[in-house]
Amino acid sequence: MHIVVCVKQVPDTKIIKINPKTNTLDRNSAPAILNPYDAHAVEEAVRLKQRYGGKVTVLSMGPPQAVSALKKCVEIGADDGYLISDRAFAGADTLATSYALFKALEQIADKEPIDLILCGKQAIDGDTGQVGPGIARRLNIPPLTFVNKIEEIDVNHKTITVHRKLETGVQVVQSTLPCLLTVEKEINEVSYSPLPNMIKAARFQPTIWTVNDLAGVNRDQLGLKGSPTVVGKMFTPPKPSAGKKLEGSADQQVRQVIDILFKEKKELFAWKGEA
């Protein structure tokens, strides 16, 4: 089985600051990490390799520094990795990102057919969750989103059975292979990396492809040029002001609330003509 996991390097959004002047992310204020959902996707691919045999390849589109995210994947247990990196990819929205990754996946599959593609449910910076389904649509393979359990793979009949987390419960779905899964964090616990993996990761260098290495790519569909999405406005929501603590008995506090509402929220009572 050849499993390819698409991984993104993201700023650690638990730490990142917003530039108050430009209202954009100050990417220098936080370390770059492997998107946490993608770490779970790689862990799951490695577990599947242990169960069914085969190989795990990781693929990322990003700047040269994204090599460190691929090294992290090797620490988790990935065997091979590709980085597509070129100024031509810069400024890509989800449409252009999924196109570039699709072209790279086609090229990887030419060398070694792909049975399964895994993505995270979403990237913690962009948060759209669109790239996985976008890739599946372009490859014309089934997308199975929000997967929180892989029940089994029938290698002979080339099928997979997964659990999808829905708002109303769990949906058990069987699909033919190849297909693309986007995974939830609860699919597994990412294990501590054994020392041999860490040594392998330290020495690991992925194959780096520029735009010239992608056969038959349409440059008009890449980067800013291929991105119909326009960010209209970005702003930091105003911080809510501190609440007011009321004192006294319950009756007194209710009276105070009514007084405040009459003074500060007159529009609530305007229909009664009492304000």
Ligand SMILES: Cc1cc2nc3c(=O)[nH]c(=O)nc-3n(C[C@H](O)[C@H](O)[C@H](O)COP(=O)(O)OP(=O)(O)OC[C@H]3O[C@@H](n4cnc5c(N)ncnc54)[C@H](O)[C@@H]3O)c2cc1C
């Ligand atoms: C006009 C515009 C310009 C932009 N310019 C830039 C820019 O210059 N630089 C920049 O970093 N972002 C830029 N972005 C953000 C960029 O569009 C998204 O980060 C990117 O398309 C992925 O979308 P997402 O983060 O919502 O990923 P999601 O769709 O939430 O990601 C889901 C999964 O898809 C896979 N995936 C997502 N992105 C990648 C990737 N790059 N490589 C491999 N796998 C991936 C991962 O498995 C991930 O878990 C721009 C966006 C817009 C709208």
